Amino acid sequence: MGIQKRNPGFRVAAYGLARNDDNRRSDGNRSLFFFGAVCLLLFLLHSSSTHSDMHSDLTAIQSTLHPQFTPPAPGTYSLPPIDTITDHHLLDATGNPVALFDAAAGKIAIISFMYTSCAEVGGCPLAATVLQQIDQMLVKRPELARQVTLVSLSFDAERDSPQRMAVARHALAPRTDWHFLTTTDATALQSVLSDFDQPVAKLWNEDGSWSGLFRHVLKVYLVDTQHQIRNIYSTGLFSAQLVVNDIETILMESTKHSHSGKP
Amino acid sequence: MRQFARRWRLALGALGVAVAFVMSGREIHADETCQSPYLPKITGQEDYLYVWTLGAEGVGDGSDKLATIGANPAKQDQYGKVLSSVSVGGRHEAHHGGFNDDRRYLWLGGLDDSKIFIFDVASNPAKPTLTKTIDTFVKDSGGVVGPHTFYPLPGRMLITGLSNDKDHGGKTGMVEYSNEGKYIQTLWMPDNAPYGYDVRVQPHLNRMLTSSFTGWNNYMMDFGQMVADKEAMKRFGQTMVLWDFHARKPIQTFEVPGAPLEVRWALQPRHDYAFTATALTSKLWLIAQKADGTFEAKDVGNIGDPTKIPLPVDMSLSADDQTLFVNTFMDGMCRVYNVGDPTKPKVIHEQKIGAQVNMVSQTWDGKRVYFTSSLLANWDKKGDANEQFLKVYTWDGKALKPTFTVDFTKENLGRPHIMHFGQEQFYKNQIYTEQKADSAKVASR
Structure with a gap:
């Protein structure tokens, strides 16, 4: 029957309410957590064993990094537009203003909302790891890479300064067109989040102080050159090959006909 | 070099924290089962139960409504009480519904006229408000009738239909809307399995499973009349379909006779x-993946005595996959199975809930189990047997012990159907802006 018994397992959306005794120190530790989590995920990514002796909680992350299915072939399915986004004024990792549409510049964009203090391994660190996988796949396919841009966009306007996004960029060492963007302030951030329908909320301690964490539903957006959202990925069905196949599906479609806006 | 070594030590330390956090995740995470894996779960004790309720003639205003019941025993002034009731005006055959992917909005469907009502739950969880009505479902979808299951996907709502506007029979499809209520696409059921009912996705397998019921002509017909109509009784679903979820394409069809309903x-x-x-056949079926990656459907046992047609309706699987609650409408029973070996379900408890029972929902920890009574306006029992209730129990692994009951007729509400959980703290955290966050901080003090 293909049925195996396992221990009670992984919960996709686990949130913690950390104490907030020293903001600066805890921020630093959380940034390290993010990169540590990325390291962990990269370890899992390059681990060939599917019978990991690590805790079974990691199984779901493993299944994202090593999918148990073969994604449908490019062009064999359709991705009807879900919504259309507008342009937004952001900051790049050098601190220069940049418009989102200029960052995408006529390319298909993979836009991942994240924050560098994320303490949920199956959230932002997982998204960053999958984006890095995509980056590595694109390196091997320069023709395709020219038509794609990756965007990691922070929803932590307070702490994720351009400098911190530059650290993230350095740690992830992109080899293709991968932008690390943040917003100037909470107002600009709100505009972006509303446009993308990306729920983000601060998690509060019982004493009313901010835990330093956000509740967020992991969403990664596939946006075509006409600024239409064509797919939204979340934990469980977000593999690099799946995203690359979706990109190719859109590119194949645009070679056949200009898109009408209706499925 | 020293700096490099320090960085690595820090990174390895963080890695250790990451592993510890993953391992601690199960302690933090709690609450209801049988939902979309894309839906954030609420943690701890639920504060509210949202009950989508059919209007009944002569009961209150007679309209369909969303009733909110206090469900937290720590809040004695609310516990077991009707906190709010929002009428949507008219009777639409209120049936199923579901939250969107961030759980802020509750979409509720009417099987008769295919209207969809969207409630804002996040702004005031004790008193949801109707914010939008979609009355173009049939037109948008190209003829799908009877929005049934509301299944959240990232940024979208996947809705199964039960019927169509050409002959009001069982041929139907599934319809996707964006979270904003914009129509995206219609997926018609395949020709060899045209009926529809429930849908559930297993993302890590990229597989979606659908079941099949019957069309508008039957579900809007008087139950006794339908059972006596041999032709009508032939028009029930006999199939389940396995889909490539990402491609939204059917890849396997299973013969599952007798209207397979809930998918878990x-x-x-x-x-x-x-x-x-x-x-109709009162069987429990297992649809399981085989070693070659394909799936097979297998009858794994009777539910009660099939010759008496107990009519299995809703069921709920515990978060640890060990316990399955199955309701049968005709005898008003809940049967609890140990499904630790899914190929050999064993009945571990049977309990009569009422003269009739339909829906069952359990909390994530499996300790509280909620039941409602109504199936369909024209299928519910008549006379004294037409009990309309919410009954709440605790479950200790052996027996269901009653905690509170709400009589939906006495409360002038109607016929209670699907239930969803709400929690004050969960929604306090669903706040976007700094300004609002500050007010929430004050409010939580």
Whole structure:
């Protein structure tokens, strides 16, 4: 029957309410957590064993990094537009203003909302790891890479300064067109989040102080050159090959006909 | 070099924290089962129960309504009481509904006229408000009738239909809307399995499973009249369909005679199987992945005595995949199965809930179980047997012990149907802006 018994397992959306005794120190530790989590995920990514002796909680992350299915072939399915986004004024990792549409510049964009203090391994660190996988796949396919841009966009306007996004960029060492963007302030951030329908909320301690964490539903957006959202990925069905196949599906479609806006 | 070594030590330390955090995740995470894996779960004790309620003639204003019931025993002034009731005006055959992917909005459907009502739950969880009505479902979808299951996907709502506007029979499809209520696409059921009912996705397998019921002509007909109509009784679904979820394409069809209804995927890793129950043949079925990656459907046992047609309706699988609650409408029973070995379900408890019972929902920890009574306006029992209730129990692994009951007729509400949980703290955290966050901080003090 293909049925195996396992221990009670992984919960996709686990949130913690950390104490907030020293903001600066805890921020630093959380940034390290993010990169540590990325390291962990990269370890899992390059681990060939599917019978990991690590805790079974990691199984779901493993299944994202090593999918148990073969994604449908490019062009064999359709991705009807879900919504259309507008342009937004952001900051790049050098601190220069940049418009989102200029960052995408006529390319298909993979836009991942994240924050560098994320303490949920199956959230932002997982998204960053999958984006890095995509980056590595694109390196091997320069023709395709020219038509794609990756965007990691922070929803932590307070702490994720351009400098911190530059650290993230350095740690992830992109080899293709991968932008690390943040917003100037909470107002600009709100505009972006509303446009993308990306729920983000601060998690509060019982004493009313901010835990330093956000509740967020992991969403990664596939946006075509006409600024239409064509797919939204979340934990469980977000593999690099799946995203690359979706990109190719859109590119194949645009070679056949200009898109009408209706499925 | 020293700096490099320090960085690595820090990174390894963080890695250790990451592993510890993953391991601690199960302690933090709690609450209801049988939902979309894309839906954030609420943690701890639920504060509210939202009950989508059919209007009944002569009961209150007679309209369909969303009733909110206090469900937290720590809040004695609310516990077991009707906190709010929002009428949507008219009777639409209120039936099923579901939250969107961030749980802020509750979409509720009417099987008769295919209207969809969207409630804002986040702004005031004790008193949801109707914010939008979609009355173009049939037109948008190209003829799908009877929005049934509302299944959240990232940024979208996937809705199964039960019927169509050409002959009001069982041929139907599934319809996707964006979270904003914009129509995206219609997926018609395949020709060899045209009926529809429930849908559930197992993302890590990229598989979606659908079941099949009957069309508008039957579900809007008087139950006794329908059972006496041999032709009508032939028009029930006999199939389940396995889909490539990402491509939204059917890849396997299973013969599952007798109207397979609720689909319940197992929740634990590597438990690559799902259960369903057939309404007319009273069987429990297992749909499980085989070693070659394909799936097979297998009858794994009777539910009660099938010759008496107990009519299995809703069911609920525990978060650890060990316990399955199955309701049968005609005898008003809940049967609890141990499904630790999914191929050999064993009845571990039977309990009569009422003269009739339909829906069952359990909390994530499996300690509280909620039941409602109504099936369909024209299928509910008549006279004294037409009990309309919400009954709440605790479950200790052996027996269901009653905690509170709400009589939906005495409360002038109607016929209670699907239930969803709400929690004050969950929604306090669903705040976007700094300004609002500050007010929430004050409010939580």
